[in-house]
Amino acid sequence: MIKGLLKKDLYNLSTYKASLIIVILFCGIAIIGTEAVTFGPVIICSIIGMISLSTFSYDEISKSNKYILTLPTSRKEIVKEKFILAIGSTILGGILGLLLTIIVINVMNYLRPENIINIDYESLIITTIGGMWGISLIQSIQIPSIYKWGAEKGRIQMFILLFVLIVIVLGIAFLLMKANFYINVEMIESFMNKYGLILLAFFMIIMYYISYRISYKIYKKKEE
Amino acid sequence: MIKISNITKKFIRNKNKKEKEEFYADKDIIFEANDGEIIGILGPNGAGKTTLLRMIAGILEPTEGKITFDGMNYKDNEIEIKQKIAYLSGNTKIYDTLSSYELLKMCCDIYGVSKENSEKRIKEITKVLGMEQFLYNKIANLSTGQTQKVNLARCLVHNPKYYILDEATTGLDIISSQIILNFIKEEREKGKTILYSTHYMEEAENICDRVIMINKGKIIKAGTPEEIKRDTNTSNLRDAFFAMIGGVSDEE
Numbered sequence: 001m002i003k004g005l006l007k008k009d010l011y012n013l014s015t016y017k018a019s020l021i022i023v024i025l026f027c028g029i030a031i032i033g034t035e036a037v038t039f040g041p042v043i044i045c046s047i048i049g050m051i052s053l054s055t056f057s058y059d060e061i062s063k064s065n066k067y068i069l070t071l072p073t074s075r076k077e078i079v080k081e082k083f084i085l086a087i088g089s090t091i092l093g094g095i096l097g098l099l100l101t102i103i104v105i106n107v108m109n110y111l112r113p114e115n116i117i118n119i120d121y122e123s124l125i126i127t128t129i130g131g132m133w134g135i136s137l138i139q140s141i142q143i144p145s146i147y148k149w150g151a152e153k154g155r156i157q158m159f160i161l162l163f164v165l166i167v168i169v170l171g172i173a174f175l176l177m178k179a180n181f182y183i184n185v186e187m188i189e190s191f192m193n194k195y196g197l198i199l200l201a202f203f204m205i206i207m208y209y210i211s212y213r214i215s216y217k218i219y220k221k222k223e224e
Numbered sequence: 225m226i227k228i229s230n231i232t233k234k235f236i237r238n239k240n241k242k243e244k245e246e247f248y249a250d251k252d253i254i255f256e257a258n259d260g261e262i263i264g265i266l267g268p269n270g271a272g273k274t275t276l277l278r279m280i281a282g283i284l285e286p287t288e289g290k291i292t293f294d295g296m297n298y299k300d301n302e303i304e305i306k307q308k309i310a311y312l313s314g315n316t317k318i319y320d321t322l323s324s325y326e327l328l329k330m331c332c333d334i335y336g337v338s339k340e341n342s343e344k345r346i347k348e349i350t351k352v353l354g355m356e357q358f359l360y361n362k363i364a365n366l367s368t369g370q371t372q373k374v375n376l377a378r379c380l381v382h383n384p385k386y387y388i389l390d391e392a393t394t395g396l397d398i399i400s401s402q403i404i405l406n407f408i409k410e411e412r413e414k415g416k417t418i419l420y421s422t423h424y425m426e427e428a429e430n431i432c433d434r435v436i437m438i439n440k441g442k443i444i445k446a447g448t449p450e451e452i453k454r455d456t457n458t459s460n461l462r463d464a465f466f467a468m469i470g471g472v473s474d475e476e
Contacts, residue, residue, distance in 0.1 A: 001303075004336060008333070069281075
């Protein structure tokens, strides 16, 4: 049944096909113009990751939420499907962005052998994963917000929550600095170089899981 | 057979800016709908018809009471029941960026209809509802009647046994309404069960085998249209309804 729900959302998202191609082309041109290697993965991952959330608006505008509840599926599966779509789109966005960057830079290097741009694959992958992590954070906050307040209000609430989160993080950092808390930057750097990717992936899974549990709890009680 | 046993739905609403209050959208609703029967759920706006049908369709959970389909209930057999029902309301806009064909294809996918069968099914439904002319047009560009036909068509892809139709003909012209009413009658002949809510009393009188009149969340009368007219000593369901509620008042 999740497959059927995924197909429903993909059918609706297929209306974005043309806009998406234009965005990818624009990103390709931007990479050529700026020669910024890290630009593509972050932008494409953000766009594709966020587009997946527009399926909530499609369901809301078409008043299909009631119809969906009459389909042979449970509320748990309905929520699960939205997360599969969100995670899938983030991964797809990351891979597409990565590939686009590699292809564009290599084509440029082929056409302009006098002006070779070196790709640091390690930092490119780290940037891509960082971008994916950022999008997964936004999705993890936004999906439960949409379930709670609806697609329109949910977006506003998401920004408020994100703002609060940033304030808390900055607040803690400020307090630590004020308390003359010693931060061993070198140690953190070497730790992140060793375990950074695993940590990011771990936190991504945790964020999605918590977000899924909250979303399901909200949706379970929601009366359409 | 659909069996509704003492269904009650309680909501909390704002009484004023500060206070909240409980109110019953439906209270102690009891009835049965047999196979091959059209049951009309009648009543004015706000009577509790939509809430009742949403509970039967599995959209809302009753506060109290039990709903069974051939002895199965939502708690234990949610998926099996939902495979057999079709819910249609008058205000669904459906995904209007898709064409009618794409929407039906999507619904076939959702219900797990095989590729070969889905093409066959879409062809059949298109013919029955007279949708050939606009099958490949975007739903956003269709008229209200055509959109409601597509809406009805999407309910049919999985060949349901139970139809839950909530004001399915509201806002439609006489021809579009008649197509839907004829379709409902044909489905009854096939042994399907149809719950049909409307506030068009004449429409209900024409197609329903039995009628349940609801007002303020309670059943005020149930029976065949003939029985209701006889009991209330009236010549039509409209007058029968007013006789039951004691005439028209602002409150109604």
